[in-house]
Amino acid sequence: MTLTQILKTLVTCILVISFLLVTVSAYQQHRTLSELAELSDATSSIATRLSVDELAYVDNGGKLHMYTLDPSKLEGLSAQWEIGGENFEFQVSVRYEAGGERVLGPYGSIPPEGKARCSFTVANALYENDRFLPAKLSVIVWRT
Amino acid sequence: MAHLNNDGVADVLAMAFMFVMLVLAAVFMHAYSLRPLRAATDRQLELKSEHLYMTMDLAWVDPYNVSFLRATAENLLLEQPIVPGPHLRSAMENVFEYLCPPRYAVAVSLSYDNALWELSWPEGAGLGVGADKQFTRQGGVRLTLAGGENIAVPVTVRIFEIAEA
Numbered sequence: 316m317t318l319t320q321i322l323k324t325l326v327t328c329i330l331v332i333s334f335l336l337v338t339v340s341a342y343q344q345h346r347t348l349s350e351l352a353e354l355s356d357a358t359s360s361i362a363t364r365l366s367v368d369e370l371a372y373v374d375n376g377g378k379l380h381m382y383t384l385d386p387s388k389l390e391g392l393s394a395q396w397e398i399g400g401e402n403f404e405f406q407v408s409v410r411y412e413a414g415g416e417r418v419l420g421p422y423g424s425i426p427p428e429g430k431a432r433c434s435f436t437v438a439n440a441l442y443e444n445d446r447f448l449p450a451k452l453s454v455i456v457w458r459t
Numbered sequence: 460m461a462h463l464n465n466d467g468v469a470d471v472l473a474m475a476f477m478f479v480m481l482v483l484a485a486v487f488m489h490a491y492s493l494r495p496l497r498a499a500t501d502r503q504l505e506l507k508s509e510h511l512y513m514t515m516d517l518a519w520v521d522p523y524n525v526s527f528l529r530a531t532a533e534n535l536l537l538e539q540p541i542v543p544g545p546h547l548r549s550a551m552e553n554v555f556e557y558l559c560p561p562r563y564a565v566a567v568s569l570s571y572d573n574a575l576w577e578l579s580w581p582e583g584a585g586l587g588v589g590a591d592k593q594f595t596r597q598g599g600v601r602l603t604l605a606g607g608e609n610i611a612v613p614v615t616v617r618i619f620e621i622a623e624a
Binding site for chain 1: 470492502503513514517526554
């Protein structure tokens, strides 16, 4: 085997190994990002369900007011839900302005360190002192 | 060092081609893998625009007992609306400043016949009609005029990416 043949074989091997490494790395990145996208969608689902059902204000006539939060429902909220066969935990807080910013919460579990978390904030109305105020619902979600 | 003949040059070219293919494949594979995350972010912004619309439809203008969108429709069509125009604009700007997602602007527009009511935040951001990334929620506010006429005023709430200078 001449020196040229050895060099060519070496370069080809390096290229093949590099290609395999790049493919494996891209696959791992794709998996990580897909999991993050799923977590993001789960977070959206949780925020929606909180806004239109779990935390929604119900008036004396029994009418459900979707997109209107009832602060009294925050304390009894279960902070672990199953969505699409996966278990998620979350922490929720509500912010609104009434002569300065006020914060209700956080309620629910404490977000763990070293796990992927997704935080999401959406606008909602808040029923407080017989008034409907603009407010922000924030959720931090992670896989159990 | 061995002298390269024609076969040697062809081998070097083949290896250079493989190297270029490797780099291109790496770039495409990594760029493609970001698509699900971008799509999920867009879905979240779509949801934010829905929530913002509903909040403007439900939350009251302080200190009045009328919602932002209803007060806006009254300002558009009635001579004596419950909420004065300047107060409504100021209150709405404050709410948008509080609720609008970072790096995004928001615009509200209502129109009926030839009457038009528009507001955008931050000031000067425009209505975002031609923005690259925009999330629009359209709806309507029902209003009963003095003569008993019941009309629906079309409303558009749009969240859009602020163009970088």
